[in-house]
Amino acid sequence: MQHYSGFGLLKHSFSHHENWQRVWRNPTPKKKYDVIIVGGGGHGLATAYYLAKEFGVTNVAVIEKGFLGGGNTARNTTIVRSNYLWDEAAHLYEHAMKLWEGLSQDLNYNVMFSQRGCLNLGHTLQDMRDIERRVNANRLNGIDGEVLDAQQVQEIVPVLDCSDRARYPVMGASWQPRAGVARHDAVAWGFARGADAHGVDLIQQTEVQDLIIEDGTVVGVRTAQYGEIRADRVGCVVAGNSSVLAKMGGFELPLESHPLQALVSEPIKPILDTVVMSNHVHGYASQSDKGDLVIGAGIDGYNGYGQRGSYSTIEHTIQAVLEMFPVFSRVRMNRQWGGIVDTCPDACPIISETPVKNLFFNCGWGTGGFKATPGSGHVFAASLAKGEMHELAKPFSMFRFHNGALVDEHGAAGVAH
Amino acid sequence: MFHIYCPHCCEYREEEEFHASGQAHIPRPLDPDACTDQEWGEYMYFRKNPRGIHHELWVHAAGCRKFFNITRDTQTYEIKEVYKIGEQPSVVANSDQ
Numbered sequence: 109m110q111h112y113s114g115f116g117l118l119k120h121s122f123s124h125h126e127n128w129q130r131v132w133r134n135p136t137p138k139k140k141y142d143v144i145i146v147g148g149g150g151h152g153l154a155t156a157y158y159l160a161k162e163f164g165v166t167n168v169a170v171i172e173k174g175f176l177g178g179g180n181t182a183r184n185t186t187i188v189r190s191n192y193l194w195d196e197a198a199h200l201y202e203h204a205m206k207l208w209e210g211l212s213q214d215l216n217y218n219v220m221f222s223q224r225g226c227l228n229l230g231h232t233l234q235d236m237r238d239i240e241r242r243v244n245a246n247r248l249n250g251i252d253g254e255v256l257d258a259q260q261v262q263e264i265v266p267v268l269d270c271s272d273r274a275r276y277p278v279m280g281a282s283w284q285p286r287a288g289v290a291r292h293d294a295v296a297w298g299f300a301r302g303a304d305a306h307g308v309d310l311i312q313q314t315e316v317q318d319l320i321i322e323d324g325t326v327v328g329v330r331t332a333q334y335g336e337i338r339a340d341r342v343g344c345v346v347a348g349n350s351s352v353l354a355k356m357g358g359f360e361l362p363l364e365s366h367p368l369q370a371l372v373s374e375p376i377k378p379i380l381d382t383v384v385m386s387n388h389v390h391g392y393a394s395q396s397d398k399g400d401l402v403i404g405a406g407i408d409g410y411n412g413y414g415q416r417g418s419y420s421t422i423e424h425t426i427q428a429v430l431e432m433f434p435v436f437s438r439v440r441m442n443r444q445w446g447g448i449v450d451t452c453p454d455a456c457p458i459i460s461e462t463p464v465k466n467l468f469f470n471c472g473w474g475t476g477g478f479k480a481t482p483g484s485g486h487v488f489a490a491s492l493a494k495g496e497m498h499e500l501a502k503p504f505s506m507f508r509f510h511n512g513a514l515v516d517e518h519g520a521a522g523v524a525h
Numbered sequence: 526m527f528h529i530y531c532p533h534c535c536e537y538r539e540e541e542e543f544h545a546s547g548q549a550h551i552p553r554p555l556d557p558d559a560c561t562d563q564e565w566g567e568y569m570y571f572r573k574n575p576r577g578i579h580h581e582l583w584v585h586a587a588g589c590r591k592f593f594n595i596t597r598d599t600q601t602y603e604i605k606e607v608y609k610i611g612e613q614p615s616v617v618a619n620s621d622q
């Protein structure tokens with residue numbers, strides 16, 4: 109792997125940047141692997157990377173039906189935070205946060221992780237009580253958090269309407285200073301490059317059409333281009349398509365796939381240097397390094413695999429953001445798109461064994477899995493390497509929906525993020 | 526954006542008047558106390574989530590406020606049919622036939 113550095117950039121400038129190595133190989137798959145990862149989004153690529161790097165399993169393939177990181181990884185609004193309420197979820201997201209903090213160095217790839225802080229606004233007394241409870245829980249778990257009043261919020265974000273003229277006046281917020289944003293594409297590419305360097309085969313443009321199951325044990329996958337590709341263990345990390353893959357395995361998951369949309373404005377001068385989210389008004393915004401406002405809100409209410417949603421949802425999103433930031437009212441919107449998110453009844457992921465032996469799923473991240481990418485990959489890799497779930501993954505078994513041990517994070521997950 | 530025919534109002538109305546309420550035809554267990562944890566969990570949380578033909582419950586929330594069913598393709602979003610509660614769909618997925 110070609111090492112990236114400031115010096116390298118200078119060196120390559122003399123040859124007009126025409127001699128950079130390809131970032132990863134484009135291999136033809138082998139007949140058999142130790143582990144196959146289905147889905148080359150951020151989570152799948154992170155899983156492959158940690159499998160090879162930390163757990164010494166290098167005979168690994170990632171099979172992706174489109175291009176790497178072209179699913180929700182390329183479509184999300186990149187908010188990273190770890191201020192979840194319950195211990196199980198808080199530990200998982202904080203595990204990811206710790207990995208984020210060293211990720212660019214670890215990958216030798218700039219993922220542009222920017223810890224610019226995140227505000228979760230409160231507009232009602234109940235909001236403020238929930239915020240206090242969540243921040244206290246966070247602190248007990250060693251996660252940074254503060255409860256701010258409206259004036260402190262106004263100091264952090266001067267353009268936010270904190271006046272009492274607002275329809276839902278801001279009463280305060282939770283503030284996580286270590287939260288922030290990262291560059292989504294760079295995350296996928298950085299993990300892909302790292303995985304490839306450790307010998308992982310990245311197989312693109314190849315859809316898994318079926319799982320091969322013999323005597324209740326998965327033994328490989330079936331593809332149109334390469335026929336059967338065998339493996340000792342298979343990990344499915346296909347986000348919105350998880351129910352489709354589960355059906356191939358002969359079981360159901362408690363997931364529903366919904367469109368989730370987002371939009372960005374034309375680039376404007378720096379005006380918002382943090383992330384502002386509101387569950388109550390139901391919208392959120394941040395500003396990218398390019399200057400565009402990155403805006404999102406809730407899912408479309410119906411199931412959909414079409415990577416697009418309804419216009420009315422976009423309209424509600426804009427209404428919410430204007431309610432918070434009247435100053436944005438004349439900013440023009442540039443692009444709008446949708447992804448397919450796999451929502452889970454308790455707003456927590458499923459990282460789990462399945463009824464099929466040697467078949468594992470990592471899914472159900474719904475509207476909020478980008479922030480977990482390194483942590484999710486790490487614990488899933490550990491589980492696939494040992495064939496036994498990692499401690500942090502255990503509470504997120506799919507069988508919790510049979511025994512009732514749900515981890516209800518609807519409060520902290522709030523507005524889709 | 527959907528243009529949805531409400532079988533009660535007998536009119537096409539815009540999607541915003543409606544609310545999607547998830548999978549249709551979910552029977553409540555007749556004897557809940559006799560359910561195993563697995564059966565109860567499946568009734569509570571496991572939903573059909575097909576990529577393709579799906580039968581769903583919608584409510585005309587800002588209209589007549591009555592419920593009805595829609596058969597819709599979740600990939601193309603095409604609405605195949607609309608039918609009342611208690612009726613059965615006439616369009617079904619190949620795998621369900």
Ligand SMILES: Cc1cc2nc3c(=O)[nH]c(=O)nc-3n(C[C@H](O)[C@H](O)[C@H](O)COP(=O)(O)OP(=O)(O)OC[C@H]3O[C@@H](n4cnc5c(N)ncnc54)[C@H](O)[C@@H]3O)c2cc1C
Nearest residue numbers: 147149151173179180181184185187316447477478479525
């Ligand atoms: C609009 C929007 C905004 C969001 N905002 C945020 C946010 O601010 N913060 C946050 O934390 N999260 C956010 N999310 C959620 C986040 O994007 C996801 O939880 C996360 O990216 C999921 O990563 P993944 O790798 O599991 O899925 P994906 O990136 O979707 O990867 C799954 C891959 O599987 C592939 N695949 C599917 N079926 C097959 C098959 N049969 N064979 C082979 N490959 C297959 C797909 O092509 C895809 O590339 C947002 C999502 C959306 C849509």
Ligand SMILES: [Zn+2]
Nearest residue numbers: 531534585589
């Ligand atoms: Zn009606």
